[in-house]
Amino acid sequence: MARRAGGRSPLGSIGLYAVLTVTSAVMLFPIFWTVSTSIKDRVDTFRLPPVIVGFTPTWKNYSQLFEDPTFIRVMANTIIVTAGSTIVALLIGSLAAYALARAPRFRGRRPLEVSLILLRAMPGVVLVVPLYDVLAGVGLLGKMPMLIVLYAMVNLPFAIWIMTPYFQGIPMELEEAAVIDGASGAQVFRTVVFPLALPGVVATGLFVGLLAWNEFLLPVVLGSEATKTLPVFISGFVSARTLDWGPLAAASSLAIVPIALLTVVMQGRLVRGLSQGAVKG
Amino acid sequence: MTAEGAPASGAPSAGSVSSAGSVSSAGSVSSAGPVASNGRLAGAPPARNWIAERRARSAVLLTLPTWVFLVPMFFLPLGVGIYLSFYDKTLGFPMEPSFVGLDNYRTDVLSPVFGEALVVTLLILALGLALQFPLGMALALLLHQQMRGRGVFRTAILVPMLLTPVAVGLMWRFMYNPELGIINWWLGVLGLPGVDWLGAPWPALFAVTFVDSWQALSLVVLMLTAGLASLPTSPEEAARVDGASGWQVFRHVTLPALMPVILVTLMIRVIDGFKIFDVVFILTRGGPGTATQTVSMLDYNVAFTFLATSRASAIGVVLMLITLPIYFLWRRVSTLAERS
Amino acid sequence: MTMTRRSIAAIAGLAVAGLALAACSSSSTSTSGSAAAESAPAGSSAASAPAEATCEAINVFLIPSPSADAMKAMIPAFTEATGINVNVSEVEYGTAHQKALLSIQSKQGAFDVVQFDNTFLAAFAKAGALTDIGDWAANSAEYDISDIPPSLQNYGDFDGTKYGLMLSTEPFIQWYRQDIYDKLGLKPATTWDEYKANAEAIQKSGEAAGQMMGFGPNTTWWWMQLVWSFGGALYDSDFKPTVNTPEAAAATEYYKSLLASSPSGALGATGDDVTLQFVGSDIGQMVQYSGYAAGVFDPTSSKNAASIAVAPLPAGKVNAVELAGWNIGIPSDSPNPQCGWKFLEYMLGKSNAKTLLENGAAAIGRISIIDDPALQAKYPYLKLLNISPDAVVNTYPQIVVWPEFDKVASDNLAKILSGEVPVQEGLDAMQSALEPVLAKEPK
Structure with missing residues (x-):
């Protein structure tokens, strides 16, 4: 329950609004700056004092990106690896989450919990350095299917932890009723449990998808030009001899604006799901 | 794990599952706080143990795909990393890697840089x-x-x-x-x-x-x-x-x-x-x-x-060791969170 | 429960299939590659081979850069002229070299041409990753090595063997703002003392910041140059570092003293930031590789484009000039080395040199290019690629451990430049930190 506003003085209210407005502005400014830079002409980008409003917007930076076949492929790769790995993580993760939700004790539960926590807690490089060696040895470096399963694996802990409480929340009686009606275990899962857990699965898919969309270390080390994703593409601007911030800002905007919008639109669900998953993850 | 994963054939007896299922309801989905992950059947009478056993058996099966992912892509690389850390593999060096014992740990972990x-x-x-x-x-x-x-x-x-x-x-x-x-x-x-x-x-x-x-x-x-x-x-x-x-x-x-x-x-x-x-x-x-x-x-x-793969592996092994205690911290914190 | 098991099996199968799929797609290239690699002839017998070489397609490994873009633009014409299709793989600089090395060392035969930074020449050569192309280069009328000044001919040679051709010629040059120089009555410096005096005069005038060099992550680019100019060296013939000698100390003192007339961002500036700030704000002069010219003189990206002029690098005790630039060669596991050579001949040869330049590449220092008056008018920096014969041309140190040498040196320089430690003390620390690094250099 939120505290009632009754006891607040008008001055207090103004202060409250002022603090929150300033904080919100600071939090949002980098996003605003990225987007506004992306629709500026090169010359406006470097103008001092900085041009905050009142420049002539240009879509040149975006059209330049979308005319580049490389960029089209980058976007396609990002979408493929994000969607593919999310589906795999949800399939594998929902089964494990169901098991963890329903069986308090089973052979391998403790080792599984330990593994998931370590996978979540270990710095990515620890895994990526030997993986690079292993994958190079078997010729799987820079292959899209490999990246998809790797993405799915690193996001498994998160997927499992977010979904477990959703499965726990499904009343056991419903499953039992289905069993009385003669359904098999798999049918129960498919026709009763899964549909009820679907909102949770969808929310999980959202988070896992976002994590996959943002993933950087895996594709930059283990990927290739053919599998280049958006974060890798964007990071290329740091070392490229480019004197132009426009396309960079446009590519960055394309990466972050969908996420920002998603956060705004799906806020309620995000808050609920994340606070559940984040507690475990 | 294969022994445990033996199929549990036949439909479960409905009546008994029903009574076990109503023991407690799990953490509600809408609660924003920490959610308990177990304890559902903790107080079940011994006569009902076979239900827990059946659940345990299917749980082993259900978590199998997760292991299929973790073993080759998580544990195998970690093992390779430990192995490499005792060699002197460097990309671009013409000679074959040779065993160097703890040298990499001495030069790269016990260094001011680390x-x-x-x-x-x-x-x-x-x-x-x-x-x-x-x-x-x-x-x-x-x-x-x-x-x-x-x-x-x-x-x-x-x-x-x-x-x-x-x-x-x-x-x-x-x-x-x-x-x-x-x-x-x-x-x-x-x-x-x-x-x-x-x-x-x-x-x-x-x-x-x-x-x-x-x-x-x-x-x-x-x-x-x-x-x-x-x-x-x-x-x-x-x-x-x-x-x-x-x-x-x-x-x-x-x-x-x-x-x-x-x-x-x-x-x-x-x-x-x-x-x-x-x-x-x-x-x-x-x-x-x-x-x-x-x-x-x-x-x-x-x-x-x-391009010093082995030296990087040694650093990785130490980072792995630093991470291990997090598991115990994790358990303590989640127990605490569940109790509240 | 049986259905559940089936669905588990299906998912497990999916994962395995994913792995298998990836494995198949790679194994097909690797088998064909290694078989062909074994039959690839070595340099000498292949001297006349290019003419008879036939192949449908080659695979080219490029690193994103103006030179790579220019070559890509010429591929359709190459295919038309030779009937050879070209598949390009581009990998970002950050991981490009280790990926190329790994691929070649595992003998996948994935590439027929590989672009690499000169700093990795030693690593590639010592790993046996490159084909000796000395005879091809010497005997090719199309490549015409005599069109390249002698001081540049062996850019790409390691231990007397030619492993790579020069894809771009990028010496350090002096860049300055003609408008500011005119206003203050300055002339381009010919010595480092004059360079510093110019910088201080500009800084004092308040017109602009005095000068720009990188003092950040790429600090060794400039520091190395100064050490050489002041008569020092980075290491001796026994691979012992020599970075705390009086010459190196004098160079470092000089380098550090330039900070006082540099803009505030200089301390953290990367190599690219140096150029970015020079073209984006008011700075009197800069030392930078000629390879940045395309961006500097492009009025759409450089607000000072019209007022920027270039001059040769100032000389010190030694008239040393640091030379950077891309190399390009043929991997030792190439299934089609002759066709790879055809590609190099076409792209880097005499007759297409102008096209390459006009497609935006950093120029190759060919006599026919740098002496062409029409091109000189268009690209004012070209004549500076004709490095004076009495200058000592220094490339990056040709050692396998260069990346680590570079990192250790720049980490220690950061402490010196921030004033954390005095110059001599910092160089002594660098000296002892570099000893174990150089000791690892495979002999």
């Missing part, structure tokens, strides 16, 4: 926590007030959380530019001298911390507001009726009740702070010099800049 990286990592972590938690707590309390437009503010503060670190890192880099960046320009407007944000050691450390905390603050605020919302109001009201001041209520009633959520959030931040990589990679690459070279950045440099 110590420095550890200090830098912990420093960024500590500075970040000191920034995120007081600020996050204050914002969570403000957002907990009943007011018009609360949702708008909350959304604004949450937006940075899930943004692509690489993309925002690059834009911050632009904003930090000492000559052309907007941050120094603002400082100039305020009559303050410009700062060479990414060029001088301390400013660079703050610059990295600030970008990381900018995103982390969203998570902290999210967790704490969710925690506050789940607290019962009666103890607070009772304390207020007893004449406690706002600060006293917060200090002696709200804060203790919120402690489990704070601890969980703290743990998440400690884990993520220790792993910090993307933002450092984009903003400074660990520079100037080694001023922002975190352990992940160092390991990356040794592996992929010096």
